[in-house]
Amino acid sequence: MTHRTVPVPLPGRDYEIRIGAGLIADAATHLAPLLRRPRVAVITEARVAAAHRAELEAGLGDVASEWLVLEPGEATKSWDGLRRATEFLLEGRFERTDLVVAFGGGVIGDLAGFAAATARRGMPLVQIPTTLLAQVDSSVGGKTGINTPQGKNLAGAFHQPSLVLADLGLLATLPERDFLAGYGEVVKYGLLGDAAFFDWLEANWQAVKAREEAALMHAVHRSCEMKAEIVVRDETEQGDRALLNLGHTFCHALEAATGYSDRLLHGEGVAIGCALAFELSARLGLCPQEDPSRLSAHLAAMGTKRSLADIPGDLPDAEALMGLMMQDKKVQDGRLRFILARGIGGAFVTSDVPGDAVRDMLAEALAAR
Ligand SMILES: NC(=O)c1ccc[n+]([C@@H]2O[C@H](COP(=O)([O-])OP(=O)(O)OC[C@H]3O[C@@H](n4cnc5c(N)ncnc54)[C@H](O)[C@@H]3O)[C@@H](O)[C@H]2O)c1
Ligand SMILES: O=C(O)C(=O)C[C@@H](O)[C@H](O)[C@H](O)COP(=O)(O)O
Numbered sequence: 073m074t075h076r077t078v079p080v081p082l083p084g085r086d087y088e089i090r091i092g093a094g095l096i097a098d099a100a101t102h103l104a105p106l107l108r109r110p111r112v113a114v115i116t117e118a119r120v121a122a123a124h125r126a127e128l129e130a131g132l133g134d135v136a137s138e139w140l141v142l143e144p145g146e147a148t149k150s151w152d153g154l155r156r157a158t159e160f161l162l163e164g165r166f167e168r169t170d171l172v173v174a175f176g177g178g179v180i181g182d183l184a185g186f187a188a189a190t191a192r193r194g195m196p197l198v199q200i201p202t203t204l205l206a207q208v209d210s211s212v213g214g215k216t217g218i219n220t221p222q223g224k225n226l227a228g229a230f231h232q233p234s235l236v237l238a239d240l241g242l243l244a245t246l247p248e249r250d251f252l253a254g255y256g257e258v259v260k261y262g263l264l265g266d267a268a269f270f271d272w273l274e275a276n277w278q279a280v281k282a283r284e285e286a287a288l289m290h291a292v293h294r295s296c297e298m299k300a301e302i303v304v305r306d307e308t309e310q311g312d313r314a315l316l317n318l319g320h321t322f323c324h325a326l327e328a329a330t331g332y333s334d335r336l337l338h339g340e341g342v343a344i345g346c347a348l349a350f351e352l353s354a355r356l357g358l359c360p361q362e363d364p365s366r367l368s369a370h371l372a373a374m375g376t377k378r379s380l381a382d383i384p385g386d387l388p389d390a391e392a393l394m395g396l397m398m399q400d401k402k403v404q405d406g407r408l409r410f411i412l413a414r415g416i417g418g419a420f421v422t423s424d425v426p427g428d429a430v431r432d433m434l435a436e437a438l439a440a441r
């Protein structure tokens with residue numbers, strides 16, 4: 073089976089992202105160099121298990137697997153989910169050197185990754201991402217964690233995987249809404265640092281939407297390349313890694329405001345958040361006035377959510393949204409930090425943003441719903 077590889081050359085913890093259709097049919101071969109004994113702990117959820125468990129079990133061949141199958145959805149990324157995943161590893165007598173396999177979307181990747189980071193003070197982890205979002209973003213870079221009642225991803229750890237197997241074939245069963253949400257993170261990469269990639273997406277979105285293999289390969293490969301490059305530069309987000317947070321300050325507040333429910337998926341919030349970040353950048357005179365409209369037109373063509381008007385139900389007022397944003401992990405000395413842009417492909421991190429400009433923009437966007 074042919075695949076492409078993106079290296080993540082972190083000193084002492086380097087690993088590969090392998091991207092291709094049908095990779096899990098050879099899971100045993102891919103995992104072999106990482107196994108001390110032929111036994112793995114697979115953490116997944118019910119929808120992924122229903123669609124792809126048999127395929128992964130067949131691919132594991134003689135490698136014995138024990139499975140924890142959790143409930144699908146963002147609510148699983150919780151203290152209770154973490155307790156269940158940790159107890160599964162400990163009660164199953166998995167040893168410190170046994171492999172934990174996160175088989176699912178970003179929810180499972182973040183949760184299983186956090187459990188692997190802490191159980192027996194750290195077990196090796198392989199990510200087998202099953203959503204577009206997880207293949208382009210969450211399986212790479214080592215951010216793991218859960219949501220807490222105070223906000224999004226507020227407890228977690230950096231724990232790099234030993235391998236990422238992004239099997240493009242798994243995306244065939246992904247519901248359209250989840251696929252389009254994942255596209256929010258794909259567009260993010262073009263916006264934050266690669267205008268040519270954004271141009272490519274504008275020219276090729278139909279092929280991506282139709283899930284044509286070559287288009288998926290390019291979208292996943294380029295996204296992973298960009299993420300790997302940033303993560304290697306700044307693994308623990310002391311600086312530049314925050315670029316990957318483009319749109320996320322707004323997104324995480326909106327996810328909290330909608331109760332981490334089906335009203336707003338993470339990737340949808342990212343797309344809306346990126347649109348707000350570009351609107352804010354244009355209002356502050358940082359980027360060309362036409363960039364927000366160009367972005368909005370692209371998201372509309374693809375069918376991805378793009379504004380607060382696309383979120384069903386009530387939302388809190390601008391002041392309350394600002395309050396939710398203050399739980400962001402980028403807050404420093406009580407000040408919000410934003411990722412803004414000088415243009416498509418030209419994002420930068422700044423704390424120099426007048427609160428009134430953010431509040432006014434949100435109030436106008438809420439009034440327009
Ligand atoms: N760690 C990171 O760097 C990082 C990056 C981006 C997002 N995230 C996190 O990722 C989460 C969102 O991830 P997501 O969008 O993958 O959501 P998800 O894991 O909830 O998956 C989305 C939906 O698709 C279903 N599904 C998954 N794979 C499937 C398949 N192959 N076939 C059919 N159905 C399938 C799931 O059951 C679920 O209903 C959020 O919690 C977000 O905070 C983390
Ligand atoms: O890997 C990163 O760094 C990111 O910011 C990727 C984001 O897409 C992702 O949603 C991440 O979990 C957000 O990080 P957080 O630190 O704001 O929780």
Ligand SMILES: [Zn+2]
Pocket residue numbers: 209257320338342
């Ligand atoms: Zn994200």
